[in-house]
Amino acid sequence: MTFDFARKQRIAIIGGGPGGYEAALAGAQLGAEVTLIENTGVGGSAVLTDVVPSKTLIATADAARAIDEAGDLGVQFFARGAAGKPLKPEVAINLLAINKRILALAGQQSEDMRESLLEAGVRIISGHGRLEGDDAVVVSTGPDGTDFDRIEADTFVLSVGASPRELPAATPDGDRILTWKQMYNMSAVPEHLVVVGSGVTGAEFASAYMNLGARVTLVSSRDQVLPGEDADAAAVLEKVFTRGGMTLLAKSRAESVENTGEGVRVTLSDGSVVEGSHCLMAVGSVPNTRDLGLEEAGVQLADSGHILINRVGRTSVPNIYAVGDCTNLIPLASVASMLGRTAVFHAMGDAVIPFSEHKIASNIFTTPEIATVGWTSATAEDSTAWKLPLSANPRAKMMGVRDGFVKLFVRRGSGTVVGGVVVAPKASELIYPIAIAVDRRLTADQLARVFTAYPSLAGSIADAARALHGVDQRGD
Template structure:
């Protein structure tokens, strides 16, 4: 049968846009794409990009203090939120325009509306029109979820935090994942009195324990009022803010409460179950190594698959999909040894296995050093950084690298290349140190601190 399109993509985030424009531009496919919200998706519009700009903004206060310690005579005023927010929103508008242009220039036809699956080869747009396609790609992304408790509707999520009319004086952040911890650092740095509740015993579950511990300690040192083993029982609007009752027996009032308690795949009311697309326990779309769903003509990439929820991974999955389906070159996605950064304050950069996971797998050696970096120590700050390598006793390969330090994200990108290539501890040792830097410690650690 004759289809309207070779490919129809639902979702205009990083993964969907990349797949659409490469299929159209490089593979010559006829491509349609529907997006119900803003082009650029979570990362560009309500995630990594605005978040990182807020991280930068929040760090200047301490930098100004450090500058004075270095001999600069300067008086800084307070932080002006509206000035920053307006500039941020203008930048997001600009980036959305870039995404729209990329699609238009590749010849992708776009529809600014919601789309659902009608059958294995048909999507139905919200205006009732139907489009047929040989292949359908679901790049639906995820959305923050709020817990089910009395008064939850009073809280905001990370989606709204970028667009507040004014900064709250007192903010409660609920959660212990990277979104919660990043925003605790940001808001604290912007001068907001920041409290964080997390129900677990330590923040940043799944990351290396030593790295988590240091970040947690440094966050508290810098003024975040972090309460572990604590959750919210109920909330209600009172005259001077939002009254919050905690599981630790506390009753406090905040101007704003932000839930960063997880994200769910955007699969509700998409018609997926009706056509036989299998979903997992959390509503994620189940796919094979080629991103194909249980319906052969339908594929899915990015956060909606619940694999690795990172922008560059969604982009890679999109590229692999085009190679597989439109270029006749079956390409599975490699999810091994993905370097990543968490823009907490201090930052974490990590690639490979945590000490705990590696220890469960095989005998290891751990090389680790923690110290006060020169720049901050000179300014009289007590900040500490951590450099850590987890090494296989048998193969000598570096199984994991963990950095907690300013600029850890920049460092881990480079370390990630070496570790992806299978570098051994001796490869690190043979590399001459760049002095004076923090990262030189990665190649000067001679003796293991412990074996396991």
């Protein structure tokens, strides 16, 4: 592949999810001729069927929970009955209206992103893209897939995402056995939702529907909810789930799921049966890398079908990059966005900082939220940890927050902040100062010296940092 530097560099991007979107903007910003190929809509599944819809549902469920628990703060809702006696009204959930709003919001977000790309000068083609070697993309644009367009480019970015994994004995039907993409077709809160899978997706939907008033059973093949996450955080979440009436089935594996017409029958590996009205299959995802011409182009894949990339998003073919859930990196929208920019900057010769897994800030949108960054309890090496319960925080008391904590990890000897865990309302916002500390290699003392408002939940971060002053960080 040779480049003609007398003309603009040409970049072709397959997939308009968070990674492809940011890659397109970065290329346009640096003056490249950018073409984006997307078959469902700008934003991809992250905006249209995954991240944006699910987090909107969760925000709605949190609002319902806040109303229901307002009585704990002395806020009471009453209506007058026929005899003039006060009645306590119920919180009504109109799931049809909720899902209509969710899908409308997702569609508007997609359109906003599309407008941003057009304003930046990006050419958008609606269709299915496929690599033709390392110098062109063939796009099927007709309704029957017979009309083709060939786009030549110098650099290619693959951002094709992933789809819900399906089990042969539990095939989703869109009626009672559902993937997370199909949850927005329901018109009423399920009477009893069985969630198979206790990873991030399973835990988030289980939390949301519990707060919307559904009876929920969570089937986990591991010994804790959120396997692989901070054990203290998982313990808090399990406590909240149990208190809310959720049934947790640990070390249980679903062998099959059957739609009985009136509900679902989930058969576990030990022979026991769980019956419910609906079942959400949240058993992971598979990359959308089939029929993309990757093998023919020489792009190396993992056995799982994920595209192997280095820390700037480059594949085994020098001018082909890949970002997002289709790669072997952590499947987060924020990671896809960051790597989309990094890949294009690298391809165009701009300065880049290679991706570092230990600087990722991530969040699980359960209630309470769980946010992490850097090294955590499962991976921390040569570090000292300090955990401060939110029950000691004055703002938490004012808000009626009963569950949560802030945990910091610092390197022994230097006191450098290497990681953190926050379990709290809006933990996704509270993790940011810890992420800055990890990225900038600040010490606990430096973090402690930053002013926080009083009272505030962020004050617990400073309190935890101050508590680490004077603690023997040498490990002696």
